[in-house]
Amino acid sequence: QSALTQPASVSGSPGQSITISCTGTSSDVGGYNYVSWYQQHPGKAPKLMIYEVTNRPSGVSHRFSGSKSGNTASLTISGLQAEDEADYHCSSHTNSNSWVFGGGTKLTVL
Amino acid sequence: EVQLVESGGGLVQPGGSLRLSCEASGFTFSNSWMHWVRQGPGKELMWVSWISSNGIDTSYADSVKGRFTISRDNARNTVFLQMSSLRAEDTALYYCARATGGAAAGDWGQGTLVTVSS
Numbered sequence: 169q170s171a172l173t174q175p176a177s178v179s180g181s182p183g184q185s186i187t188i189s190c191t192g193t194s195s196d197v198g199g200y201n202y203v204s205w206y207q208q209h210p211g212k213a214p215k216l217m218i219y220e221v222t223n224r225p226s227g228v229s230h231r232f233s234g235s236k237s238g239n240t241a242s243l244t245i246s247g248l249q250a251e252d253e254a255d256y257h258c259s260s261h262t263n264s265n266s267w268v269f270g271g272g273t274k275l276t277v278l
Numbered sequence: 279e280v281q282l283v284e285s286g287g288g289l290v291q292p293g294g295s296l297r298l299s300c301e302a303s304g305f306t307f308s309n310s311w312m313h314w315v316r317q318g319p320g321k322e323l324m325w326v327s328w329i330s331s332n333g334i335d336t337s338y339a340d341s342v343k344g345r346f347t348i349s350r351d352n353a354r355n356t357v358f359l360q361m362s363s364l365r366a367e368d369t370a371l372y373y374c375a376r377a378t379g380g381a382a383a384g385d386w387g388q389g390t391l392v393t394v395s396s
Contacts, residue, residue, distance in 0.1 A: 171322065200381070204381065213386040215386075216384045225378075225384060257322075257323050267313070269324060
């Protein structure tokens with residue numbers, strides 16, 4: 169199972185919006201509405217930010233939103249804040265009844 | 279409060295074995311599917327394995343299939359990962375995670391470090 173494709177890095181200024189893409193295949197991202205996004209600060213465990221493509225767990229800011237088109241899912245963060253600077257990982261359920269993660273994207277808030 | 283506490287990591291030689299444990303608290307463990315996810319030096323997350331709530335069903339990443347075995351003891355609220363024939367590329371921080379629906383892991387431990395080196 170090949171890893172999902174994410175950009176290595178993205179950046180934005182405070183207050184701006186950024187979007188991180190996550191590209192897979194019809195065997196994972198495109199085949200299921202089971203895409204999740206995780207935020208990970210240095211030295212910390214991942215934190216679930218989005219599940220089932222668009223849903224936010226309780227307590228996650230409304231500034232985080234998810235979407236999907238075909239084999240590509242996206243995470244959008246609006247109103248960037250300094251605390252959003254972190255690594256972001258996408259994941260998807262696959263047709264092998266397994267999970268697959270992306271390579272991770274480092275978000276820098278300028 | 280949900281807590282997942284991993285243990286059992288350490289330094290092991292190539293070809294060796296190690297058993298990781300993850301003790302859970304703060305939720306009904308016997309109702310939860312559990313996962314192991316690892317993060318290597320390059321920071322990429324890699325899904326390793328999952329086990330169903332009753333322990334009957336399991337699944338593994340191709341790279342660990344035949345070498346790793348996931349199991350659980352619902353009486354002890356603990357999930358295990360038995361790792362054998364370890365390779366240098368298995369070196370990683372191993373996280374235990376709880377599936378919270380929608381093929382997502384809503385709760386994670388802090389990880390236990392496995393280093394495979396001679």
